[in-house]
Amino acid sequence: MKRLTHAMAVSLAAASALTLTAAGARAETIAADPNAQVEYSGTLQILTKFGLEQLSPYFVNLAADYQKLHPDVKIELIQESDDSVKGKTKTLVASNSLPDIYFSWTGSWGGNFVRGNRAVDLTPVIGPDTDWGKTLVPAAVQAFQYNGKYFGIPLYLDAKFMGYNKKIFAEAGVEAPASFEALLAGCDKIKAKGVTPISFGNKEAWPAVHYAGQLLAFNVPRATLEKDFDPKQATYDDPGYVASLQQFKALIDRCTDGASVNGTSYASALQQLSNGKSAMYYQEIIEFDQAASKETTLKPEEFGFFVLPVPEGAKGDAKAVEGAPEGYMISAASKNIPLAIDFMKFATSAEHGQILSAPPYGQPSATVGGASEATMSPSVVNGLAALKSASYLMPWLDTANSPRVAAAWLSNLQALVGGSMTPEEVMAKVKDAAAADAK
Structure with a gap:
């Protein structure tokens, strides 16, 4: 009985993803302005999927490093696990309180935010011909493509x-x-x-x-x-x-x-x-x-x-x-979109990618040059090689x-x-x- 009850609960929870495009959705898509000036002040809220004890220090340290460079910026982290991030995201959507930057999978999950105009169109800043886009693995950027436009920032590769x-x-x-x-x-x-x-x-x-x-x-x-x-x-x-x-x-x-x-x-x-x-x-x-x-x-x-x-x-x-890359989107309701973009450029630098790819995190960076064999564990290096030789990445069902x-x-x-x-x-x-x- 407990198993059946849990199964029904999972079904209802997953079905509630429908609300990602419901009340509070914007009437039109907001596109990033590549020429916007960044104001290094105010607060950025970030929903991560790094809530596990072994992973949580990564974003904590990343935020601290960014705040050292920009003392007038305050970063608030909402750290969730692989499982709890789904429920947390739905709760935030339902209350129209998505943070400035939030974790997203590719596929239909990310598509829900796009259809509801809740995600910033990042094509002008992360498209394949942009300076930032050229620093990221092309296939990882393309995985966040919807209707010919790019809405996500791939952080790491997964399989x-x-x-x-x-x-x-x-x-x-x-x-x-x-x-x-x-x-x-x-x-x-x-x-x-x-x-x-x-x-x-x-x-x-x-x-x-x-x-x-x-x-x-x-x-x-x-x-x-x-x-x-x-x-x-x-x-x-x-x-x-x-x-x-x-x-x-x-x-x-x-x-x-x-x-x-x-x-x-x-x-x-x-x-x-x-x-x-x-x-x-x-x-x-x-x-x-x-x-x-x-x-x-x-x-x-x-x-x-x-x-x-x-x-x-x-x-x-x-x-x-x-497998599929996993990454982040920027909320169309954010009051400081240029700052959110700047933080994610900082997060996806080759330097931070090498930290992310190495133990104890072992998350293979989606940044070109963000994975160094010299610092990564051999198993992750070999896993990446197997991933790159795959003919097709089957997305999570x-x-x-x-x-x-x-x-x-x-x-x-x-x-x-x-x-x-x-x-x-x-x-x-x-x-x-x-x-x-x-x-």
């Missing part, structure tokens, strides 16, 4: 990989798998040794979406996926959808602690890998330095990673990797899709994990949600 404990693998006689089927067989061997093969926490519901997204990229052609992201075109009739969810359920049953993972947080699952209690954890590259460090049981030299392997017979893109469809993926995949729904039933719910959003 999903299976992190693993090399020592546990060796003791179980398992190698990094070359296929999805080999991954399942490896799980069987690791489980026989009395170790949890994959620690998985799905209390927040979005971790299941990440598994599904990568498998969908493997099993469903890219053109079909991108067509189905639009509710008005979506059909969801490709057999790769159900096949992906069948594969995901097999992984849940053979590699994890089963239905109970719906009561475990993603942070706890990461901690299991760090403490040497599990062999694998499916994680973002920005979590590599949290998973293995000098302070954790799992040491950096014992940490390895691989892209979730491709299932046999998959008809999608075998070289696709799930819960940010690429419309709010109602995202909610359907979140709640119904959680039900699949818990064993109360079949893959076919999940896809029927997703299809219904797309049809409702298309009206």
Whole structure:
């Protein structure tokens, strides 16, 4: 009952993203003025996604450095975690109190702010031909493009990989798998040794979406996926959808602690890998330095990673990797847009990018020259190399899709994990949600 209650709560919370374009939205788009003079005074409020203890010092130090240069500027930080930032953002939107600078994902999530004219059009200052735009990774800037204009400032690059404990693998006689089927067989061997093969926490519901997204990229052609992201075109009739969810359920049953993972947080699952209690954890590259460090049981030299392997017979893109840049937008309601832009230029300098990319943060900078192999951990360096060789970055399902469809993926995949729904039933719910959003 608790699991079902939580699933419904997730669904309602995700659906409330619809309010991002509701009351308080501006009548027209505000565009940045590249010639505006910056007044270094007043207060800037910033909503970050750096609320975790290991990450929070980054923006604290960044703000302090900026204030040293400009003593008449006061910076107020609202630091949230990967999960809590969603609820906080919706609350701020509902009360028409978005801060000057706020975190945003790409895809439909960022598109909500654009449609509601809540985000400043940054094209005149961050477009590909501008001085600032040329300092950033082009693909990262393009990810925040809507209707031919640029609305976001990419801060770091992100993608999903299976992190693993090399020592546990060796003791179980398992190698990094070359296929999805080999991954399942490896799980069987690791489980026989009395170790949890994959620690998985799905209390927040979005971790299941990440598994599904990568498998969908493997099993469903890219053109079909991108067509189905639009509710008005979506059909969801490709057999790769159900096949992906069948594969995901097999992984849940053979590699994890089963239905109970719906009561475990993603942070706890990461901690299991760090403490040497599990062999694998499916994680973002920005979590590599949290998973293995000098302070954790799992040491950096014992940490390895691989892209979730491709299932046999998959008809999608075998070289696709799930991931997307993440960054910030500037509120159209800000009273000091030039100052907000100036701060973000400061934040995306190569110097600060190198700090962000190195331990203990390990967030690969989206700034050209912002990632130095000399200071980054080897795993993050290798992760970036794998990311750059990917043929396609599969966006997160819960940010690429419309709010109602995202909610359907979140709640119904959680039900699949818990064993109360079949893959076919999940896809029927997703299809219904797309049809409702298309009206």
